[in-house]
Amino acid sequence: MYVGKSVKRVDAYDKVTGRAMYTDDLADRKALVAKVVHSTVAHGIVKHVDTAEALTVPGVVKIFTCFDVPEQRFPTAGHPWSTDPHHQDVSDRNLLARHVRFYGDDVAAVVAENEVAAAQAARLVKVEYEKLPFVTDVQEAMADSAPLLHEEFPNNILAHTTMGYGDFDEAIREPGLLKFEGWYDTPIVQHCHIENHVCYAYKENGKIVVVSSTQIPHIVRRVVGQALGIPWGRVRVIKPYIGGGFGNKQDTLYEPLCAFLSQELGGRMVKLDVSREETFVSNRVRHAVRSHITSYVRPDGTFVARKLEAFSNQGAYASHGHGICAKGMSAFTQLYPCKACRGDAYTVFTNLPVAGAMRGYGIPQAMFAGESHVEDIARALGMDSLELRRKNMMPVGFLNAFDHNENYYDSFNQCLAVGMKEIDYEKKLKAYQNQTGDIRRGIGHSIFWYNTAVWPISLESTSCRMVLNQDGSLQVQLGETEIGQGADTAFAQMAADTVGVRLEDVHIISSQDTDITPFGLGSFASRQTYVGGFAIKQTGLLFRERILTYARELTRMPVFNLDIIDGNIIRTTDGRVLLPLSDLATEAIYSLNHSAHITAESTYQVKSNAYSFGCCFAEVEVDIPLCKVKLLKIVNVHDCGTLVNPQLAEAQVHGGMSMAIGYGLSEQLLFDPKTGKTLNDNLLDYKLSTTMDHPDLVARFVENAEPTSAFGTKSLGEPPACPGAPAIRNAVLQATGVAVNRVPLNPHVLFERFKEEGLL
Amino acid sequence: MQTKLIKCTINGKERELMIDVRASLTDALRNDFRLTSVKKGCEVGECGACNVLIDGECFNSCIYLAVWADGKDIRTLESLLGEGGELSDIQQAFVDEAAIQCGFCTPGVIMTAVEILDTKRLYTRDELRKLLSGHLCRCTGYENIINAVEKVMKKRLGLP
Numbered sequence: 001m002y003v004g005k006s007v008k009r010v011d012a013y014d015k016v017t018g019r020a021m022y023t024d025d026l027a028d029r030k031a032l033v034a035k036v037v038h039s040t041v042a043h044g045i046v047k048h049v050d051t052a053e054a055l056t057v058p059g060v061v062k063i064f065t066c067f068d069v070p071e072q073r074f075p076t077a078g079h080p081w082s083t084d085p086h087h088q089d090v091s092d093r094n095l096l097a098r099h100v101r102f103y104g105d106d107v108a109a110v111v112a113e114n115e116v117a118a119a120q121a122a123r124l125v126k127v128e129y130e131k132l133p134f135v136t137d138v139q140e141a142m143a144d145s146a147p148l149l150h151e152e153f154p155n156n157i158l159a160h161t162t163m164g165y166g167d168f169d170e171a172i173r174e175p176g177l178l179k180f181e182g183w184y185d186t187p188i189v190q191h192c193h194i195e196n197h198v199c200y201a202y203k204e205n206g207k208i209v210v211v212s213s214t215q216i217p218h219i220v221r222r223v224v225g226q227a228l229g230i231p232w233g234r235v236r237v238i239k240p241y242i243g244g245g246f247g248n249k250q251d252t253l254y255e256p257l258c259a260f261l262s263q264e265l266g267g268r269m270v271k272l273d274v275s276r277e278e279t280f281v282s283n284r285v286r287h288a289v290r291s292h293i294t295s296y297v298r299p300d301g302t303f304v305a306r307k308l309e310a311f312s313n314q315g316a317y318a319s320h321g322h323g324i325c326a327k328g329m330s331a332f333t334q335l336y337p338c339k340a341c342r343g344d345a346y347t348v349f350t351n352l353p354v355a356g357a358m359r360g361y362g363i364p365q366a367m368f369a370g371e372s373h374v375e376d377i378a379r380a381l382g383m384d385s386l387e388l389r390r391k392n393m394m395p396v397g398f399l400n401a402f403d404h405n406e407n408y409y410d411s412f413n414q415c416l417a418v419g420m421k422e423i424d425y426e427k428k429l430k431a432y433q434n435q436t437g438d439i440r441r442g443i444g445h446s447i448f449w450y451n452t453a454v455w456p457i458s459l460e461s462t463s464c465r466m467v468l469n470q471d472g473s474l475q476v477q478l479g480e481t482e483i484g485q486g487a488d489t490a491f492a493q494m495a496a497d498t499v500g501v502r503l504e505d506v507h508i509i510s511s512q513d514t515d516i517t518p519f520g521l522g523s524f525a526s527r528q529t530y531v532g533g534f535a536i537k538q539t540g541l542l543f544r545e546r547i548l549t550y551a552r553e554l555t556r557m558p559v560f561n562l563d564i565i566d567g568n569i570i571r572t573t574d575g576r577v578l579l580p581l582s583d584l585a586t587e588a589i590y591s592l593n594h595s596a597h598i599t600a601e602s603t604y605q606v607k608s609n610a611y612s613f614g615c616c617f618a619e620v621e622v623d624i625p626l627c628k629v630k631l632l633k634i635v636n637v638h639d640c641g642t643l644v645n646p647q648l649a650e651a652q653v654h655g656g657m658s659m660a661i662g663y664g665l666s667e668q669l670l671f672d673p674k675t676g677k678t679l680n681d682n683l684l685d686y687k688l689s690t691t692m693d694h695p696d697l698v699a700r701f702v703e704n705a706e707p708t709s710a711f712g713t714k715s716l717g718e719p720p721a722c723p724g725a726p727a728i729r730n731a732v733l734q735a736t737g738v739a740v741n742r743v744p745l746n747p748h749v750l751f752e753r754f755k756e757e758g759l760l
Numbered sequence: 761m762q763t764k765l766i767k768c769t770i771n772g773k774e775r776e777l778m779i780d781v782r783a784s785l786t787d788a789l790r791n792d793f794r795l796t797s798v799k800k801g802c803e804v805g806e807c808g809a810c811n812v813l814i815d816g817e818c819f820n821s822c823i824y825l826a827v828w829a830d831g832k833d834i835r836t837l838e839s840l841l842g843e844g845g846e847l848s849d850i851q852q853a854f855v856d857e858a859a860i861q862c863g864f865c866t867p868g869v870i871m872t873a874v875e876i877l878d879t880k881r882l883y884t885r886d887e888l889r890k891l892l893s894g895h896l897c898r899c900t901g902y903e904n905i906i907n908a909v910e911k912v913m914k915k916r917l918g919l920p
Contacts, residue, residue, distance in 0.1 A: 015863030018797020243864025484862025
């Protein structure tokens, strides 16, 4: 059996030798190069674009402006399409914008024979704007007097939804309740995958082929079709290896524009490779969310009623929209079930870069607010915050009526116990109480839960194909995509176990091609092993059945007495090896009696979801005069069900922890209030964690097999990014007594707070 | 377009080529020599994905003009592989320690690791962190990368 073993990555050799080919490595060096001309105002109407001087640059082929593209609006979010018009994503993008809505919007595209010419010409394109007032703050954007970004959305409100249970007004009438209230802010951050988004397009056999660094090839195919107004089957999207995505590439980015440029230039190959600066500004970012939480609590710490109001900054276009804030709200209402709970979430357009999906999809924001708030309540009550959490957190047996998620095990307590031991929690908590002096230490923690996949909000469908080769090895293809997380390796392990062959005989096809790969939705929602597992198991069993049926012909044994183990056909009654699968495979193909190309393909529609649980413990040292936080130790503990590959799971947790450390301590995009321009659109001024900013990262697991899952697994991709920031914040609170209600906890923020609290 | 003839050694072979004087070494290696292990992540010397060895010292090739390579000895990740496709010890360690995820930063990091290991010195873990700090990686949290480098360092020095 391979599931549960730390086998090496199937793509490790290619990646460690530099042979793995990414999008730009594959592009023909003679491809034309496109550069986008971006808006230099935060809000305005393009009156005129003067391309005369730009066209004089040698090598320029053609310049397309916002007046040259069709009025053909399309959505961009990497969501499964809905055939119900009411559930479709908002179509608010054009290939290029006449009404520009943020500093960095796309106004024109220059196509040239080389990159230098394209870049030079792009700088010479002169755009004349009618400037409009702009707004960057969510609350200001909702005011009647605010500039309106999209006519269809009054007060700039993309969506406003509520959820909850119980009679809130009745619940808070209980005598003796204590009321706690807090406002919490999270920043706009960016995914910072090391490979920027890049794509190239060309025409072949009457089709437009787009090779792209994307997480969602099949969705991109649909959106390119929608944007160009051509049948979806006339679009072919190929996804080679990709250099990280983290949700930014769970959006259709420049693929439609690139396809359009190629189409308009007679199908010649056009490459659109965005710069790091463009990645920061003109791709997607994570929503900044402002949360207001009110809790009514009994003096013994029992939560009675809780309310969350959340305001999510969408930026200029809808992209993934309200899904992010709504998901955070849903997590809030379920993490600490009480008598009555209310959620009230707004997603609001502003003149800032477009927010989309990013690792955690609303949960890092909601957990920062919620877990900071719980810590503050514990402090006010004089209670141990761990006890307060244990008293109120989602109990075993909790069932959510909407998605039928069930808390089957005592995962939270198990995870907390592992984390406490790992970090020596009780001893440190005691040691760090009542400190004085400039340098103080503290310990903090937080818990979280995360969904797996998108059912029942959206479709969950997954397909798999298996093809037997002459030597008994097999090709496996899925629509679920490898984006660096190790999905292909997990898929190969699952396939080997299901069919009964050796891992080295499973050839997983990593590259995705919408003309060839079975339909799948792509890589998002931490769904790959959970959702892919169903299709692999179902298809694998079908495939086995076909092999064993053929084996019956060769062995004259009944199928029910046959099995495939380690690549051999076995008689189960006595365990005898009847023949190697390789012999069967050769015979099946070349038989003069009965030649058979043994394959299997099937679709599994997933109609379940699963809670994934975990916690984080952080230990910090705060230098009060310097307003600096040093992270001394950090431990994440996850229950993501059965681990398919423990070593890769641990590695994935490290990456999520690193992202959470950046979220908690250093990362944020800053904007010039006068112009709306992004101020730190580069990896020097945007403070991504380096090797120097981490202690050793400790990842631990509690393995409770998920009953709804084909292989006992559930989500792990995004969860590690969820609990880190509030754990760090709570550790700083223990160290200094200062509650900081915004991240990142950088010196600028801490200086202000320490001053307010009289520490400085 | 102004060009200049340069002569240099690339991965052990002497090469001569007319180079666009504006080209970065990254572009020359990728486009002219098709050494696509040299990755582009920022093109301004921030991320380290394009790191190569020039006369034994690591440089961000994106901010190193190709014409400066005249007379130099350049090594990219492609040079590490044995003739039969055998992995070098540091490559094998990256595989064994699960130090690879998306793989995009990997070639650059490994070249810095080669520079570190070639000093034949024993570094503390904190020193290794500092020596590797010129590389940005968003997948691994650096944990297993540091583990891989440390493991090979100790092995080469005959330490447990």
